Amino acid sequence: MGADFVTLSLVPLLIAVLAAVACALPGNFLLLRRQAMMGDMMAHSVLPGLIVGFLLTGQVSGWVMFAGAGAAALVSALMVEAITKLARVDPGAAMGMTFTTMFASGVLLLELSGASGVHLDVEHALYGNLESLIWLDGTGWASLTDPVALAGLPPEFGQLALVAMVLAVLLLVFWRWLVMASFDAGHAAVLGLPVGVISLGIVVATAVASVAAFTAVGSILTIAMLICPPAAARLLTNRLGVQVWLSLGFAAISAILGYVAAGYGPIWLGLSGAVSAAGMIAVVSGLLVAGAALFGPHRRAS
Amino acid sequence: MNAAILDALTLRMGYNATLVTLGAGALGLATGAVGSFLFLRRRSLVPDAMAHATLPGVGIAFLIMVALGGDGRFLPGLLLGAGVSSLLGLWVLQGLVRGTRLPEDAAIGIVLSTFYGAGIVLLTFIQGLGAGRQAGLEGFLLGSTAGMLQADVYLIGAGGLLVLAALFVMRRLLVMVAFDPGFALGIGLRPALIDAVLMGLVLAVVLLGIRVVGAILVVALLITPAVAARMWTDRAGLMALIAAAIGGAAGFGGAAISAAVPGVPTGALIVALAFGAFLVSAVIAPRRGLLGRVWAR
Amino acid sequence: MTDTALSFNDIVVRYGATTAVDGATASLPMGAMTAIVGPNGAGKSTLLKASLGIVPMAAGTAQFFGQPLDAARARVAYMPQRASVDWDFPIRVIDVVLMGMQRTLGLLRPIGRANRAFAFECLERVGLTEFATRQIGALSGGQQQRVFLARALAQKAELYLLDEPFAGVDAKTEAAIVTVLRDLRDAGAAVVAVHHDLATVPQWFDRVLLLNRHVIASGPVAQAFTPALLQQTYGGALPPVLAA
Numbered sequence: 001m002g003a004d005f006v007t008l009s010l011v012p013l014l015i016a017v018l019a020a021v022a023c024a025l026p027g028n029f030l031l032l033r034r035q036a037m038m039g040d041m042m043a044h045s046v047l048p049g050l051i052v053g054f055l056l057t058g059q060v061s062g063w064v065m066f067a068g069a070g071a072a073a074l075v076s077a078l079m080v081e082a083i084t085k086l087a088r089v090d091p092g093a094a095m096g097m098t099f100t101t102m103f104a105s106g107v108l109l110l111e112l113s114g115a116s117g118v119h120l121d122v123e124h125a126l127y128g129n130l131e132s133l134i135w136l137d138g139t140g141w142a143s144l145t146d147p148v149a150l151a152g153l154p155p156e157f158g159q160l161a162l163v164a165m166v167l168a169v170l171l172l173v174f175w176r177w178l179v180m181a182s183f184d185a186g187h188a189a190v191l192g193l194p195v196g197v198i199s200l201g202i203v204v205a206t207a208v209a210s211v212a213a214f215t216a217v218g219s220i221l222t223i224a225m226l227i228c229p230p231a232a233a234r235l236l237t238n239r240l241g242v243q244v245w246l247s248l249g250f251a252a253i254s255a256i257l258g259y260v261a262a263g264y265g266p267i268w269l270g271l272s273g274a275v276s277a278a279g280m281i282a283v284v285s286g287l288l289v290a291g292a293a294l295f296g297p298h299r300r301a302s
Numbered sequence: 303m304n305a306a307i308l309d310a311l312t313l314r315m316g317y318n319a320t321l322v323t324l325g326a327g328a329l330g331l332a333t334g335a336v337g338s339f340l341f342l343r344r345r346s347l348v349p350d351a352m353a354h355a356t357l358p359g360v361g362i363a364f365l366i367m368v369a370l371g372g373d374g375r376f377l378p379g380l381l382l383g384a385g386v387s388s389l390l391g392l393w394v395l396q397g398l399v400r401g402t403r404l405p406e407d408a409a410i411g412i413v414l415s416t417f418y419g420a421g422i423v424l425l426t427f428i429q430g431l432g433a434g435r436q437a438g439l440e441g442f443l444l445g446s447t448a449g450m451l452q453a454d455v456y457l458i459g460a461g462g463l464l465v466l467a468a469l470f471v472m473r474r475l476l477v478m479v480a481f482d483p484g485f486a487l488g489i490g491l492r493p494a495l496i497d498a499v500l501m502g503l504v505l506a507v508v509l510l511g512i513r514v515v516g517a518i519l520v521v522a523l524l525i526t527p528a529v530a531a532r533m534w535t536d537r538a539g540l541m542a543l544i545a546a547a548i549g550g551a552a553g554f555g556g557a558a559i560s561a562a563v564p565g566v567p568t569g570a571l572i573v574a575l576a577f578g579a580f581l582v583s584a585v586i587a588p589r590r591g592l593l594g595r596v597w598a599r
Numbered sequence: 600m601t602d603t604a605l606s607f608n609d610i611v612v613r614y615g616a617t618t619a620v621d622g623a624t625a626s627l628p629m630g631a632m633t634a635i636v637g638p639n640g641a642g643k644s645t646l647l648k649a650s651l652g653i654v655p656m657a658a659g660t661a662q663f664f665g666q667p668l669d670a671a672r673a674r675v676a677y678m679p680q681r682a683s684v685d686w687d688f689p690i691r692v693i694d695v696v697l698m699g700m701q702r703t704l705g706l707l708r709p710i711g712r713a714n715r716a717f718a719f720e721c722l723e724r725v726g727l728t729e730f731a732t733r734q735i736g737a738l739s740g741g742q743q744q745r746v747f748l749a750r751a752l753a754q755k756a757e758l759y760l761l762d763e764p765f766a767g768v769d770a771k772t773e774a775a776i777v778t779v780l781r782d783l784r785d786a787g788a789a790v791v792a793v794h795h796d797l798a799t800v801p802q803w804f805d806r807v808l809l810l811n812r813h814v815i816a817s818g819p820v821a822q823a824f825t826p827a828l829l830q831q832t833y834g835g836a837l838p839p840v841l842a843a
Contacts, residue, residue, distance in 0.1 A: 036408040037347060040415075044518070086584050086592065087529050088687060092407065093346040097529060097577065100522030104573035107444060111567050122444060126518075127422045220422060224415035231408050266427065275430065279422030286416025290394075293402045301403040342688065471706050478698050481688050485747075487653040488677030489701060489754070490668075536689045536734035 006143060011135040011157060013259050016221070016281060018160035019213040020251035023225035025167045026205040028244050031230045032182045037095050038203065039226030042210035043219040044099040045076035047106030047125050050215065055113055065215045066159060073207035076102050128218025128278045130259070133157070156216035163212040167205055171244070174201070179240055217278050224282035225251055232288045235296030254285035310558035319561040322447045325455035326514050326557030326572065327550045330523060332462035333507045334549025335469050337524035338531060338542040339500055342480040346528075348395070348406075348501070350521040351413040353508050355391025356384035357421020357517055360442050361428060377454045380442075381509050388505055391417050421517075445516030445569025447557055454513065461510045465503050469542070476500060477538045514557070515569035522573040523549055530580035533587035548583075552576040603665060604629045604758045604789030605650065607814075610659035612642065612649045618812065619645045622659070625808055625817040627791055629757070632784050632803065634794040637810040638833050643793040644680065644762050646810065651677060651760065663758060673702055676756035678747050680763050686736035692746050693731040696721050699753025721749040724779055741772030748776055752783075759783060761792040765799075777803050800824060 023039070030036050046069035053068025076098050083094040107122055137143060137152030144150070171178070180188040181198040189195045206226065213222040233246035258281030263274050293299055306315075313320045340346055363383025364374040372379075391413045398409035425439055441449070469476075479486045479493045486493050504524070511520040531544035556572030588594045606626040612619045620642040627633050635643045648654045650661030652668055663671035676699070696718040697710060704710065722728050725745035730738060735746065744764065751759055764776055780790045784805070794800065800807055800820065807824045809815040809832040816823040816832075 031404075031408055034405050034407060036405070036411045040350070040411055083529075083584075087533060087580075088590070089341075089529055089532070090344060090346075092344075093341060093525050093529055096347050096350060096521055096525040097580065100519050100526070100573050101577040104519055104522070104570035104577075107567050107570035108574060111565050111570075123440070126443065127426075220415060220419050223411060224419060227408055227411035227415060231404055231412055234404065235402055262423070266430070271427075271430075274426075275423045276426040279419040279426065282415050282419025283423060286412060286419065289398075289412050289416070293398060293404075296402075299402045344685075474698075474701060474704065475706070477690065477694075478701065481690055481695070481698075482679070482684055484653070484679035485677065485698070485750070488651050488679055488760075490652075490672050491701075532689060537691060537694065538689050541689050 006138045006140055007136065008134050009259075009263065010138065011154060012130045012133050012277065013256065015133055015154070015157055015160055015216055016130060016255035016259050016277065017252050018157070018164050019217045019221060020225045020229070020255040020281070020285075021248055022160055022164040022167055022209045023213050023222055024229040024247045024251040025164070025171055025244070026202060026209050027226040028230040028233070028240070028247055029178060029182055029202050030206060030226065031234060032240070033199075033202070035202075036227050036231075037092060038206055039210065040223050041076060041080070041095040041099040042073050042207055043214055043222040043226070045102035046070075046072045046211055046214050047103050047122075047219075048072050048109055049075075049106075049211075050125065051106055051109045051113070055109070063155065063159075066211060069211040069215055070207065072102060073211055077203060077207070124218070125214075126219050127276045128214075128216065128221060130217050130221075130277045131263075131274065133216065156212075159212050160216060163208055167209060170201075170205065174198070178202070220282050221278040224285045225254070228282075228285035228289050229254065232285070232292040232296075235289075235292035235299040238298050250285065250288050254281050254288060258282070258284040306562035307559055310562035311555065313558075315558070315561055318452070319558075321452060321455045322450055323554055323557040323561060325450075325458045326447065326568070327554035328459040328462035329507070329510055329514055330527075330549035330551065330553025330572070330576075331546045332465040332549075333511055333520075333523040333553075334527035334531070334545035334547070335466060335542045336500075336503050336507050337526075337528040337549070338538070338545040339469070339473075339476045339480065340504060340524055341528040341532070342477065342538060343497070343500065344480075346525045347410050347521070348392075349504050349508055349524050351395055351410045351417075352388045352392055352505060353512060353517045353520045354414040354421070355417035356388045356508065356512055357442065358417055358424055359383035359385065359387025359390075360439065360512075361421055361424025362387070364428060364439060365424070375439075377451070377457065377513065381457075381513075384442075384512060385505060385509050387417065388508065392501065392505075418517075441516070442512050443516050443518060444567060445512070445514050445519065445572075447514060447560065447568045450513065458510045458514065461506060465506050465510075466546070468499075468503055472496070472499060473539060473542070480538075514553070515572055519569050519573045522576060523552070526573070526576040526580050527552070530576070530583040533580075533583040533590045548576065548579045552579060602629045603627070604663070605760075605791060606662045606665075607646065607650060608660045608662065610646065610649055610661060611657040612645050612654060613657045620649065620810075621812040623810065623812075623814050624659075625814045627789060627806070627808070627817075629789045630784060630787050631805045632780055632790040632792070633806040633808055634792055634800050634804040635808045635810055636794055636797065636800060636832070637815075641811045641832075643810055647677075647760050647762055647791070647793060651675070674757045676751040676754035676759045678751045678759070678761045678764060681740075681744055681747065681766070684735075684743075686743075688735065690735055691732050692722070692727065692735055692738065693718055695735055695746050696749045696753050699750040702754070718749075718753055721752040722746075724752060724782075725749045726775055739769070741768040744768050745772055745775055748779060752779070756788070758789045759791065761790070763793050763795065765792075765794065765796065797829070 030038050049068035049072025050065045053064045057064045079098040080094045084091055133154045137149040177193055181195050185195045210222050229247040229250035232250050233243045237243050259277045262277035262280035309315050360380050363380050367379050368374040395409050395413045398404050399406050475496050479496045483493045508520055527545040527548040530548050531541045534544050535541050552572050552575040556575050560566040560568040560571050585592045603626050607623045610620055610623045623646055637643050649656045725748050784790055806819055808817040811832050816828045
């Protein structure tokens with residue numbers, strides 16, 4: 001664990017953990033409200049926003065892409081609403097139409113604008129570039145206290161840290177409302193809670209987490225972290241508070257184990273080269289769900 | 303460029319492009335029709351998980367075929383691997399729904415993300431093995447008709463026609479089970495068996511479709527034409543025909559244009575065309591369309 | 600025994616730890632309308648579903664015309680509860696009725712003029728011919744229920760099993776359904792209906808089967824539909840309409 005680790009692995013690892021945590025927080029409520037596919041939808045839909053952001057400004061800066069992705073998430077939410085109303089179909093089908101169309105338009109934009117291959121490519125968007133988020137200014141553990149070196153951290157780090165923190169604070173502040181509105185919206189409305197605003201808030205929180213995670217770590221990891229850690233936690237406990245804490249733990253464990261396995265696994269197997277960290281993290285989170293589904297004390301509805 | 307597109311649409315682009323265009327059209331016909339019955343059964347998102355779950359199978363089949371000294375890109379072999387891993391995904395999905403308290407949408411997301419992750423791990427591993435040899439495997443993510451062999455197109459076309467024939471035989475049973483499974487049980491049909499047949503047909507079109515449209519987007523060809531067709535009719539059989547026509551036109555048009563214009567990704571274009579057909583339907587369809595409803599007021 | 604339409608022989612049905620039907624035995628004759636009556640949770644629908652093989656029996660058998668179900672399937676029609684249907688489904692009224700003819704149509708045979716004419720005839724008997732080409736969701740609840748009765752008629756059966764045919768329908772539909780069912784009975788068929796409204800039992804039905812997980816009584820209304828037996832079926836909670 002020397003200077004190399006700080007330069008090459010520490011920041012990607014922390015970004016993976018932050019992305020996982022930021023996604024798992026709203027994911028708990030998506031699971032509870034049977035809106036798990038919302039994550040899948042958001043994670044695919046932000047692609048055209050990223051590309052438009054890039055085409056308008058010509059830079060791959062974190063904040064521009066963040067804004068573009070946010071706009072795309074908003075458009076996709078409106079599209080689902082419009083398709084559900086217009087075609088009178090269930091939200092699942094409307095989401096399926098929306099995210100495939102958004103994603104397809106992203107791919108078309110990318111290829112037709114000539115941006116492909118230069119600064120962006122679809123693979124990058126799909127499985128992120130976690131491994132490339134290195135900290136060149138971090139030359140050793142001492143850099144953690146060096147303001148100059150810290151300023152050289154990849155912007156994704158700051159974004160994700162901020163998003164994770166804001167989401168956590170909001171969750172704590174609005175905890176009771178969130179629980180009541182998710183458990184029994186009718187009752188909550190009778191008590192005078194702004195049920196509609198709370199639902200919207202959860203969608204917006206999901207969008208913000210997806211956008212922040214997508215720009216840093218790609219779509220696979222975003223979908224996996226929105227769904228898998230809360231699902232695994234749900235099978236272990238019947239108490240929502242415990243479920244949220246467990247899901248955060250699972251998210252962090254997936255990120256760390258997956259990152260390490262992707263970086264060192266092939267070497268341990270005597271093979272050269274590393275594999276996608278984002279993919280491996282998703283696999284670990286899926287294995288956690290499998291374990292919980294086989295052995296979790298609350299795996300079945302009682 | 304317009305002349306080239308016109309040539310492609312009228313099948314005057316040379317033998318190979320013509321063949322690919324016809325193959326994509328046949329694929330669209332089959333997916334549109336299968337998608338209608340899936341939509342009526344309200345299981346439109348299940349194939350999203352099945353399509354993503356093909357990816358690890360593609361990677362493993364490639365590795366096995368290379369290890370045996372063969373060509374890793376042999377399409378029937380890759381599709382066999384894809385089919386096995388997609389079935390495994392479906393099995394896990396049903397296990398999660400039946401054996402745990404997780405709702406179906408969460409189970410779809412879990413299978414989708416885990417298998418997708420495993421697929422990407424394998425694809426990056428294959429890329430790391432050596433340059434060039436993986437060429438074509440990315441085509442399974444986003445679809446590509448470039449480099450497709452004649453035999454591949456025949457496989458897709460023939461498979462699509464077989465699926466259509468099976469749907470024709472099963473059509474009344476599929477509608478009955480989707481409309482009122484209780485009645486179907488009461489007259490001695492087995493909805494579970496009929497559902498299994500439907501999922502088998504879905505698996506078939508997903509496998510035929512991933513090479514052309516890609517694992518991420520193939521679900522669009524199952525959903526969008528069906529929803530567009532629903533705007534036009536109140537009859538299930540007619541809806542399946544219209545959906546097949548829309549899917550076929552999108553497949554044909556998308557493949558033709560991408561053959562004529564270099565650099566246009568086939569799968570994304572097909573999906574965009576299908577959505578265009580939905581938009582048109584949603585506006586101008588009589589009665590259920592936007593204009594029709596405004597007119598009725 | 601040829602005039603027995605349906606017999607339950609010691610049928611037991613369990614859902615997990617709860618026993619829904621606990622040893623039901625009865626025999627229902629042809630040429631009669633039988634109401635299956637009992638409190639909520641007495642296993643009325645479950646008994647019908649178990650005899651049709653929709654839910655598994657833990658013990659016992661059901662016999663149709665003295666034969667097992669598989670041998671008699673073509674002679675049995677079934678009308679499930681209306682609850683779980685998606686009314687926006689793209690299907691027309693006439694196509695719903697044609698579903699009743701699935702056994703004669705099989706997989707490949709196209710629907711011919713004669714089939715269509717017969718489906719129309721079934722619709723006529725429930726008074727809905729002018730709705731034939733409407734989408735099913737465009738009808739009122741009572742009309743939808745009559746369409747489902749027409750679908751059962753299209754099965755051309757000798758035994759009609761109906762699960763709550765009168766639940767939540769208007770008076771006009773009630774009268775129409777009763778008329779159709781009486782015609783079936785007068786033609787010699789057997790009608791068996793799960794029924795909730797005790798007040799209408801003596802007026803509409805010939806026979807009654809009182810069920811509360813096991814059979815309390817089964818016979819002609821005059822003998823089985825007595826205050827004492829009803830008290831026994833419903834326990835203390837006898838509906839006020841009969842306490843009078």
